[in-house]
Amino acid sequence: MRSTDRYVAQFVESFPTPMEPGVLYISAPYSTAGHICPCGCGREVVTKLSPARYRVIFDGEVSLKPSVAATGLPCNSHYFITRGEVDWHGKLDADRAARVQASDRRAVESQRVASPQTPTPQPPRAIWWARLWRGVSGKS
Template sequence: MPALPGNGERDAPFLRAASDSDRHDPLGPSLRPSIGNWQRPCKSHYWVDRGKIEWSAEWTPEQIAAGRAAEERRREHYYAELYAGWWWVRIWRWLKSIMSS
């Protein structure tokens, strides 16, 4: 597990089916998109590329909010595509549209 800068804690990133991809290479694993630990004091942000950690610059609160919003959009799109053909999902979306009008 990679050590986090600043607070010395360890992190075990988990894959989110909606947005992450992992790739196996003889040099080591790669994870995309980046991993951000915005709840921790150090606010670490990094990628894993062929078994090596690539650190990012510190993000501003605005960048963090935009990143979270983009992740939520990816997640919504992923699950919309995943369950698009399920009859109960179509009914649920129809009911939600009626309730929000």
């Protein structure tokens, strides 16, 4: 299989089998993105989309952030997909793979800490004031 240097976005409900090389599939219902590894190994790379994991940015061209470190694949590819283009970060040796995994974990953990709290619902002030006013003025 040939290697890929460009991806186009395709919005799908679920990923097709097999995936087409050069297509970054984005499934909103499952919050996942999937693509064929650009190195040419033909393996599928499925990334979970969440604030702590991967983000897809679509502005006409598709970007996937942060970098994909295919540590689970035999090829150990490491690359960015930025505005549709594959930006190689070289092959990972075991040492770098471990470091990338560690920094991925750190990123996930820091995201978890930094993630915003569920906003507390605001009391419906206007209604409350209206009620109070009615109470004070003796009108109902």
